[in-house]
Structure formats: C-alpha cells, structure tokens
Amino acid sequence: MSAALPTVEWVDAVVVGARCAGSATAATLARAGREVVVLDAAAFPSDTLSTHLLWPAGLAELRRLGALTAVEALGAPRLTNAFAHGAGHTVASSFPAVDGVDYAMCVRRTGLDTALVRVAEAAGAEVRSRCRVTSVLWDRNRCVGVRYLDDAGRVGEIRAALVVGADGRRSTIARAAAAERPFLTVPSGRDCYYAYWRDSGAHPRQVATQWRAGADLGTAFPCDDGLVLCLVQPPAGRADGHGRGTAERNYTEAVARIPELTARLRGCTRVGRVRAATRLSSYFRRSTGPGWALPGDSGHFKDPVTAQGIRDALRYGRLLAESVAGVLDDPRALDAALARWERRRITECREIFHWTNRLALGEAMRPLEIELYRSAAADPELAAITAGIFSRTHRPAELYTPARALHLAVRALRHQDTSAVLTDLVREIGDSGREWLTSRTILHGTATDLAIPRTPSHLTTTRPGEPVESR
Structure with missing residues (x-):
C-alpha cells in the first residue's frame, strides 16, 4: 500500500529562510502583488550566529523595507562616531550619510530578525516557522519547488516559479543545485569570537570602536538592552585544542592581549556564553539557475571583519525581488533577470570582497597600513574615506590612489625601517595585481562562463503530485 502523497500548493515564489535575505526578498515580492x-526551520524570535553591526548603508536598507522604525524601537543606541586604534594612532570619524542615515547600529539578531519577519508578513507574505525543507523538486533542469516537513511531522509540497535559497552558508538549496562548491574562495586568516557584556555606563554609548594590537583585532559595539558586543578576531588556529572550553579560553586570552579593549570592558559584566566562528572562508558561489536563486550568505559570504553581511543580505534580497517580480510568469525572461541580478551582485561586491580579505589576513599591521593610520589620524578627509568604505559610499580604490600610495610610501620610509617598507611595497603591488586579475577574470561579472556544474546533481523529473526522492 503506497504512502499518501502530500497536498501540492502553487505559489509564485517559495523562500527558504526567513531572516535578512529571505524577509527582504519576500516582503518586496509580496508588495509587488x-x-x-x-x-x-526556526521559530521567531530566535538567535543566530552573527556579529550584527549595521553601517548606515544597512540601516538605509531597513528603511527601504519599512523595518527601520521597528528595529530602532528595540533600543540599540545610534552609533554616531567611529574610532579605530592601531600602532599608537587613533582615527576618529563620523559616518557618511546613506539616503539620509548618518549613524550605525548594533542590533541583536533575536529582535532584528523578528522585526523583519513581521514586515514580510505585513507585506502579505506567509511565513511558516518550524518547517524544514527535505528535498528540492526539479522538472528536467528547472527548479520547480520544495518538499518540507512541518513541526507536526506532516509533509508539504510547494510548487513555485522561483525557489529562493536564503538559508545561509550551509544552504540546502545550494547543495541541491550543485552550487555548494564556490567558484572563488579565500580562507580567512582570523577566527571570530564574541560575547555580550552589561555595559558599565563609564563609556559613551554612541561610539563604535576597533583596536589592533599585534596580530589581534578587537571591537566594542554598544547594542540593545544596555549591552555591548565585544568581538575579537585573533589569528586563525593560534590557540591549540578544540572542544569544551576552547572558545572561552581563546576569547579571554585575545581580550587580554588588547589592553585598550580590556580597559573598555572594566566594570562591565559578561552576559551569556562566548560564540565562535572558526575556519571561515570568504566566497562567491554560482547563485542562479533555472528557477532558483541564492541571496545572502547562501550565495556570497565575506569575513565578518568588515561587517558587510547583513547589509548585503538585505540589499540583494530586495534587488532580487525587484528584478523578478514582473517576469515570474515567463521562464525565459525570469532566467535572464536572475542572471543580470547575479552579475550585478558580483560586480558591486568584488572590491569590498578583496578589501575584506586583506583585513582578514590575521597579521600585524604592515608598514603602509601603519602609515595610513598615522595620516588618517591627522586628515579628516582621509578618515572619512576610510569610514565610507565600510558603508560602501567610497571604494577602496579611492583610498589607495597612485598619488596617495606614493605619499604613504614616502612617509613610511621616513618613519619606519626602510627594508620593511620596501618589502611591504613590493607585496602591495603584487596583491593589487592579483586582485585586479581576479576581478577581470573570475569576478568579471558572471559565474556562467566558469567550468563548474550548470545542472543539479541527481536530476529528478517530476509531475505535479508525484513523489520526489529526497536528497
């Protein structure tokens, strides 16, 4: 006796994952009718591993979605000033405005994601929590839906013109579409540990601060509920051992190696456990194919050292929906729109991808970087460009123009060891050349020319209501 087939639903789009990229996509599509x-798979409110700093560009995306008011009501302070300390120099700046937003915020994901889900629901999307996708449905090489298991153990099947995999770095949709292997990946030189502290009230809560000490990097970002997020990124694998207590030990030791961060936390009380993200890699995956797309971390991920993930998830989730809303009924036009969207994300993200990978090397500050800090500490325009790179109002290329690079090199030769400066200069030229070549080849704007799989593995052809083999 055969098992009963699941009831088949038909919708325009099914989105797997309800957090930043998923809610942005769903809300925008729903508003388009x-x-x-x-x-x-989660229920909301719930937490997820994330460092959750939002530069002005990220907050501007929340405003476009209609979520900023609800997010600000969570109580995180507006961060109006940024300080970066390194090699004895302090670079201070305000934040460049993006669509009228000239401040940053650090908002814990429990509240942020719940606010985004509510916005998606208010726009008309149906959000089903505690539902785990078990298989992806294909008709020849086209993605046509998903099968899932709800919290009562019932099997459901949804057919859609578009399946959106907004399900993170370990994406089920990416794996099913044979896109899990990145076409470009760069291992991080840093591990990431963070914890929350009850703020002492002894320090201004409108300041976001970063410290560099030797090869270590640490930050303090005031967030909601009177807490401060303290994150450290020591060199990857610096401490031996794994298992119980390792994250706590590595975190505590890294904080202790940064005297200014230790001073910032004096009088503060740790709240909760240390969270860890290790063995990280930044990557680009092929992110579209017939009937499917991967916004957010499922398709593109950058090391958390530059805090770009939430902004990009919101932005490219929204842009994905805007690109396809009018063509979901035309498969050929839909696939073309998906390809254009993917090309746009690659083109817009490749420079910040390279910049992030430099900061994620897990090394002590190099001579030219030290000279940049020294110069920016006395030059408000240079400091503003540096802050603008993080908020995507300036490009990294604006920081290292030929004239400015020459100026920094001359100053470095005046203040630092000549041999070290020249070695760094040669390395800088080599790194810049490799980045340029990567941008003009692998990241030329599309992944479709790469020698990577273009069809899902274990291809399954189905007709409505037919059982589909889980993968």
Missing part, C-alpha cells in the same frame, strides 16, 4: 510562502 506576488504570492509568497517563506519556510524556516
């Missing part, structure tokens, strides 16, 4: 179902 499309029928959208969002599935997430």
Whole structure:
C-alpha cells in the first residue's frame, strides 16, 4: 500500500529562510502583488550566529523595507562616531550619510530578525516557522519547488516559479543545485569570537570602536538592552585544542592581549556564553539557475571583519525581488533577470570582497597600513574615506590612489625601517595585481562562463503530485 502523497500548493515564489535575505526578498515580492510562502526551520524570535553591526548603508536598507522604525524601537543606541586604534594612532570619524542615515547600529539578531519577519508578513507574505525543507523538486533542469516537513511531522509540497535559497552558508538549496562548491574562495586568516557584556555606563554609548594590537583585532559595539558586543578576531588556529572550553579560553586570552579593549570592558559584566566562528572562508558561489536563486550568505559570504553581511543580505534580497517580480510568469525572461541580478551582485561586491580579505589576513599591521593610520589620524578627509568604505559610499580604490600610495610610501620610509617598507611595497603591488586579475577574470561579472556544474546533481523529473526522492 503506497504512502499518501502530500497536498501540492502553487505559489509564485517559495523562500527558504526567513531572516535578512529571505524577509527582504519576500516582503518586496509580496508588495509587488506576488504570492509568497517563506519556510524556516526556526521559530521567531530566535538567535543566530552573527556579529550584527549595521553601517548606515544597512540601516538605509531597513528603511527601504519599512523595518527601520521597528528595529530602532528595540533600543540599540545610534552609533554616531567611529574610532579605530592601531600602532599608537587613533582615527576618529563620523559616518557618511546613506539616503539620509548618518549613524550605525548594533542590533541583536533575536529582535532584528523578528522585526523583519513581521514586515514580510505585513507585506502579505506567509511565513511558516518550524518547517524544514527535505528535498528540492526539479522538472528536467528547472527548479520547480520544495518538499518540507512541518513541526507536526506532516509533509508539504510547494510548487513555485522561483525557489529562493536564503538559508545561509550551509544552504540546502545550494547543495541541491550543485552550487555548494564556490567558484572563488579565500580562507580567512582570523577566527571570530564574541560575547555580550552589561555595559558599565563609564563609556559613551554612541561610539563604535576597533583596536589592533599585534596580530589581534578587537571591537566594542554598544547594542540593545544596555549591552555591548565585544568581538575579537585573533589569528586563525593560534590557540591549540578544540572542544569544551576552547572558545572561552581563546576569547579571554585575545581580550587580554588588547589592553585598550580590556580597559573598555572594566566594570562591565559578561552576559551569556562566548560564540565562535572558526575556519571561515570568504566566497562567491554560482547563485542562479533555472528557477532558483541564492541571496545572502547562501550565495556570497565575506569575513565578518568588515561587517558587510547583513547589509548585503538585505540589499540583494530586495534587488532580487525587484528584478523578478514582473517576469515570474515567463521562464525565459525570469532566467535572464536572475542572471543580470547575479552579475550585478558580483560586480558591486568584488572590491569590498578583496578589501575584506586583506583585513582578514590575521597579521600585524604592515608598514603602509601603519602609515595610513598615522595620516588618517591627522586628515579628516582621509578618515572619512576610510569610514565610507565600510558603508560602501567610497571604494577602496579611492583610498589607495597612485598619488596617495606614493605619499604613504614616502612617509613610511621616513618613519619606519626602510627594508620593511620596501618589502611591504613590493607585496602591495603584487596583491593589487592579483586582485585586479581576479576581478577581470573570475569576478568579471558572471559565474556562467566558469567550468563548474550548470545542472543539479541527481536530476529528478517530476509531475505535479508525484513523489520526489529526497536528497
């Protein structure tokens, strides 16, 4: 006796994952009049591993979605000033405005994600929590839906013109579409540990601060509920051992190696456990194919050292929806729109990808970087460009123009060891050349020319209501 087949639903789009990229996609599609179902294995409110600093560009995306008011109501302070300390120099700056937003915020994901889910629901999307996707449905090489298990153990099946995998770095949709292997990956030189502290009230809560000490990097970002997020990124694998207590030990030791961070936390009380993200790699995955797309970390991930993930998840989730809302009924036009969207994300993100990978090397500050700090500490325009890179109002190329690079090299030769400066200069030229070549080849704007799989593995052809083999 055969098992009963699941009831088949038909919608315009099914979104797997209800957090930043998923809610942004769903809300935008729903507002365009499309029928959208969002599935997430979690229930909300719930936390997720994330460092959750939002530069002005990220807050501007929240405003576009209609979520900024609800997020600000969570109580995180507006961060109006940034300080970066390194090699005895302090670079201070305000934040460049993005669409009228000239401040940053650090908002814990429990509240942030819940606010985004509510916005998606208010826009007309149906969000189903505690629903785990078990298989992806294909008709020849086209993605046509998903099968899932709800919290009562019932099997559901949703057919859609578009399946959106907004399900993170370990994406089920990416794996099913044979896109899990990145076409460009750069291992990080840093591990990441963070914890929350009850703020003492002895320090201004409108300041976001970063410290560099030797090869260590540490930050303090005031966030909601009177807490401060303290994150450290020591060199990857610096401490031996794994298992119970390792994250706590590595975190505590890294904080102790940064005297100014230790001083910032004096009088503060740790709240909760240390969270860890290790063995990280930044990457680009092929992010579109017939009937499917991967916004957010599922398709593109950058080391947390530059705090770009939430902004990009919101932005490219929104842009994905805007690109396809009008063509979901035309498969050929839909696939073309998806390809253009993917090309746009690659083109817009490649420079900050390179910049992030430099900061994630896990090394002590190099001579030219020290000279940049020294110069920016006395030059407000240079400091503003540096802050603007993080908020995507300036490009990294604006910081290292030929004239400015020459100026920094001359100053470095005046203040630092000649041999070290020349070695760094040669390395800088080599690094810049490799980045330029990567941008003109691998990251030329599309992944479709690469010698990587273009069809899902274990291809399954189905007809409505037919059982589909789980993968």
